[in-house]
Amino acid sequence: MAPVTYIDGVPIGATAILVALISSMGGFMFGYDTGQISDILIMEDFKRRFAECAPAASLELIDVSTCSFSTVRSGCIVAFLSIGTLLGCLFGAPVSEVFGRRYAMVAECCVFFVGEVIQITSSQHWVQYAIGRIVTGLGIGALSAAVPMYQAETSPSQIRGPVNAMYQFFVTFGILMAYCISTGSRELEGAGQWRLVLGLGFCWPTILAIGIQFLPESPRWLATKGRDEEARRSIARVRGVTGNSGVFKISKGSEKEDALKERWNGLIDRELEEIRSTIEYESHLGTGTWIDCFRPQNKILYRTLLGMAIQTFQQLTGANYFFYYGATIFGSVGLSDSFITQIILGAVNFVCTFFGLIVFQKFGRRWPLILGGLWQSAWLFVFGAMGTALDPTESKIAGQIMILASCMFILGFASTWAPGAWVIIGETFPMRTRAKQSALATASNWLWNFLLAFFTPFITKAIKFQYGFVFAACNLMGALIVYFFLYESAGLTLEAVEMMYNDPNCHAWSSATWAPAGYKDRADMTSQINKENNKETVEHVSDAGSDVAQEHRI
The missing domain is CATH 1.20.1250.20 (MFS general substrate transporter like domains)
Incomplete structure (x- = not known):
């Protein structure tokens, strides 16, 4: 995939x-x-x-x-x-x-x-x-x-x-x-x-x-039920890559597909960890009743x-x-x-x-x-x-x-x-x-x-x-x-949106520039995340095995 x-x-x-x-x-x-x-x-x-x-x-x-x-x-x-x-x-x-x-x-x-x-x-x-x-x-x-x-x-x-x-x-x-x-x-x-x-x-x-x-089922719902492996697979599917072969005990595919999975394991792991951290924090607040x-x-x-x-x-x-x-x-x-x-x-x-x-x-x-x-x-x-x-x-x-x-x-x-x-x-x-x-x-x-x-x-x-x-x-x-x-939530993960609404220094009219700790503002966050993601850029090996096709980006 x-x-x-x-x-x-x-x-x-x-x-x-x-x-x-x-x-x-x-x-x-x-x-x-x-x-x-x-x-x-x-x-x-x-x-x-x-x-x-x-x-x-x-x-x-x-x-x-x-x-x-x-x-x-x-x-x-x-x-x-x-x-x-x-x-x-x-x-x-x-x-x-x-x-x-x-x-x-x-x-x-x-x-x-x-x-x-x-x-x-x-x-x-x-x-x-x-x-x-x-x-x-x-x-x-x-x-x-x-x-x-x-x-x-x-x-x-x-x-x-x-x-x-x-x-x-x-x-x-x-x-x-x-x-x-x-x-x-x-x-x-x-x-x-x-x-x-x-x-x-x-x-x-x-x-x-x-x-x-x-x-796939919602990875966040799966994670709340303790089904982390299925949640990881769900994230990988919407990303167009499969989960870590070792985690899911699935047989390896072609070398090209295995390289793709390994290349993006870091991204999938980070997303799942962010979801799990939020769920663990919220679990101390109660079950979430009406x-x-x-x-x-x-x-x-x-x-x-x-x-x-x-x-x-x-x-x-x-x-x-x-x-x-x-x-x-x-x-x-x-x-x-x-x-x-x-x-x-x-x-x-x-x-x-x-x-x-x-x-x-x-x-x-x-x-x-x-x-x-x-x-x-x-x-x-x-x-x-x-x-x-x-x-x-x-x-x-x-x-x-x-x-x-x-x-x-x-x-x-x-x-x-x-x-x-x-x-x-x-x-x-x-x-x-x-x-x-x-x-x-x-x-x-x-x-x-x-x-x-x-x-x-x-x-x-x-x-x-x-x-x-x-x-x-x-x-x-x-x-x-x-x-x-209304707070500006564009470009943020759902977990970051939760952090933004709970930041006492953030107000609706100034929320467009808000970013999690470690970033100067929303633009700096986007720039740094893009750099991190680009470190994991996929290089597709051609069918002939000798050419390298550059990544397609938007």
Whole structure:
């Protein structure tokens, strides 16, 4: 096994890339369920079956023009998913602690399957469909806590930011895919309109449940269980090199592979030792109960509240206002085909999230979130002001400006707050309480997801497009919270992040220059680590045995 590339002089293996791609299918499932409901609610057959319609002799004879969802019913159908996700992420924490991150994901995929079956077999009772969304939400919620945690614990620190951001990238991919499939399926007759959309949802958890079996378990979880040899092998796999032959009692391969293993044993040993040292230190602090998440010592409470605030304000940016009710919103501004507009908005979201992968790799965590909040706030003010000053159903220009403002808002959200919240959750908490703090933070996301999904129809009915002003103010508040409370964790191992939060001389606004003892600042740390890694540069002997190929570096 050989590395596929090198970053900062250290190897990155193909397994690290697969960790990002396969585990992020949990995000795809989340996005697909989020995106589909907006369009399903306006499909004719779905309205005939589950909306309030004028009486008719049979289902087929119902005049769909007489059908409409009450505010309460549409709010319940949309928002009940979030009730399940809220409970799921809390129950998912102990499951991932006991059985490991990978097996927990498999169990959560099975729960998702059950929810899909309940929904797709619904006939004319909207309550059954809503219950199916609750059960589906249990699986999605548990995955939303497990996947970012698994990605952060397993990925090399050099690519941890993009790997965690990949979760949100797949969320946006799922939303876009749902929009596209829904647009095509609306041409079908009868229940096939919406059941096809639901039926394809069985594919995504199948890919995750099977694919995750071929990936290594989190080395940090393995180390907490005393399985150090397996943890070492896990680290080696994501680095693209195998573990020490003597330690694992595996037969030697080719001379080229043996040289590769020996060359990078020092790097693997250092990473494992850092993990073990942190676990040994934390073992003296207790077992990491739910109560421990709210203890002020070692800034545990601080980080619990910070994680919950970041996830709360990701929802209060207003993004799901567009994703859940986008088809309805764009219909209200006079667009003849709101399905197509949904696809355009989903495409902007998807493409810009790819940009977000680069942003968090190059510019850290704090400033993308701060500037993103300011950008989003500005465009939401435009959206709210235009919709309040002019009637978009009568003014074509007003409607076009509101669509532009929506796209500009999504551009900022998709490249900053959308992936950023999941990156922060993956790398902010200490090992012994990480699963539970991640669950609490994610539960905050889902709680506000539910509140917004359920109450948005009531609020928009009362204040219409002035709702944009509310979200604009929330974006400003989110930017302030990041500036004063979030520490810059880019470029640090998870163990170094723990040290940073416990350094009394370090503050959020000065954390970008912080480095562990022995280094002058973050730049000096990066420089010295690169020099150390370069001492272990791999020299690949050519197949002919006479040439030496220089190392490929990024």
